[in-house]
Amino acid sequence: xxxxxxxxxxIMGKPMARNLLKAGYQLIxxxxxxxxxxxxxxxxxxxxxxxxxxxxxxxxxxxMLPNSPDVKEVVLGSNGIIDGIKPGSxxxxxxxxxxxxxxxxxxxxxxxxxxxxxxPVSGGEPKAIEGKLAIMVGGxxxxxxxxxxxxxxxxxxVKLVGDIGSGNVTKLANQIIVAxxxxxxxxxxxxxxxxxxxxxKVYQAIRGGLAGSTALDxxxxxxxxxxxxxxxxxxxxxxxxxxxxxxxKELDVPDILTSKVLEIMQSLKADGKAQDDxxxxxxxxxxxxxxxxxxxS
Ligand code: NAD
Numbered sequence: 001x002x003x004x005x006x007x008x009x010x011i012m013g014k015p016m017a018r019n020l021l022k023a024g025y026q027l028i029x030x031x032x033x034x035x036x037x038x039x040x041x042x043x044x045x046x047x048x049x050x051x052x053x054x055x056x057x058x059x060x061x062x063x064m065l066p067n068s069p070d071v072k073e074v075v076l077g078s079n080g081i082i083d084g085i086k087p088g089s090x091x092x093x094x095x096x097x098x099x100x101x102x103x104x105x106x107x108x109x110x111x112x113x114x115x116x117x118x119x120p121v122s123g124g125e126p127k128a129i130e131g132k133l134a135i136m137v138g139g140x141x142x143x144x145x146x147x148x149x150x151x152x153x154x155x156x157x158v159k160l161v162g163d164i165g166s167g168n169v170t171k172l173a174n175q176i177i178v179a180x181x182x183x184x185x186x187x188x189x190x191x192x193x194x195x196x197x198x199x200x201k202v203y204q205a206i207r208g209g210l211a212g213s214t215a216l217d218x219x220x221x222x223x224x225x226x227x228x229x230x231x232x233x234x235x236x237x238x239x240x241x242x243x244x245x246x247x248x249k250e251l252d253v254p255d256i257l258t259s260k261v262l263e264i265m266q267s268l269k270a271d272g273k274a275q276d277d278x279x280x281x282x283x284x285x286x287x288x289x290x291x292x293x294x295x296x297s
Pocket of ligand 1: 064067074
């Protein structure tokens with residue numbers, strides 16, 4: 001399976017597509033943003049005219065789109081993947097979407113003789129550029145084995161976790177843990193700053209202990225620089241937590257901490273910060289406590 005279609009060339013999709021080109025795959029790309037297509041064409045990809053056009057020329061079609069409605073539109077909508085795809089092809093949706101949407105879209109593709117995997121990722125733009133994403137996959141093992149090497153060109157860890165939808169269930173868990181972790185960092189670091197202690201020294205003192213985490217090491221240097229350029233936008237994390245709450249409600253599971261952090265993110269959105277990196281959650285606490293957690297010169 002050498003001919004790959006790639007739809008959705010945003011912050012994540014662009015570097016992921018570039019890593020497939022570097023690994024020697026033939027790539028046909030499409031995005032509603034024509035500038036993104038041009039950039040990839042310069043790197044050696046072929047331009048697709050629509051999602052259907054990409055699907056008609058590919059054996060594996062990868063999508064990397066914002067949310068559930070976008071995936072439905074690109075796969076099932078007019079001039080969508082389903083209009084061009086050949087039976088026996090594989091669709092790998094790498095977007096973070098509602099698990100129920102993954103199952104619904106996969107069922108419609110199956111009627112066309114096409115198997116879909118859901119394969120969302122974690123690691124953000126830096127790991128996408130390095131080709132070291134964590135990729136969590138749902139779908140049949142036989143199909144997973146067919147595309148494992150392709151996913152390996154974009155990720156350091158590629159794990160099959162269960163049936164279709166399981167990839168996105170795993171991603172919801174990932175997003176709950178990351179959101180709560182970043183909110184805890186914000187709450188704690190505003191407290192130490194208000195108490196008159198240098199937050200940079202606190203970070204260095206705790207990062208090797210149980211409070212240390214990948215989230216702490218990724219976000220604390222950004223916070224100390226006051227750099228909230230995305231990265232992963234608060235707006236996208238709101239989408240993930242809403243999908244988590246919907247899934248929790250369907251399953252009668254309490255979602256106490258997730259709903260509180262979602263409210264913090266919604267307040268930041270109302271305050272004009274939806275496009276900031278999610279490391280910017282700390283700004284909610286900084287505004288209330290009237291301190292800024294920054295490097296001391
Ligand atoms: P993005 O908004 O930067 O990119 C999405 C791309 O999809 C854009 O280029 C957009 O033009 C394109 N698009 C939208 N609708 C389309 C359509 N109908 N047809 C063709 N193209 C269309 O988003 P991103 O940050 O790259 O995130 C993509 C997905 O990956 C999201 O589900 C996000 O939650 C997830 N994710 C993001 C990160 C991160 O750090 N940015 C990390 C892990 C997972």
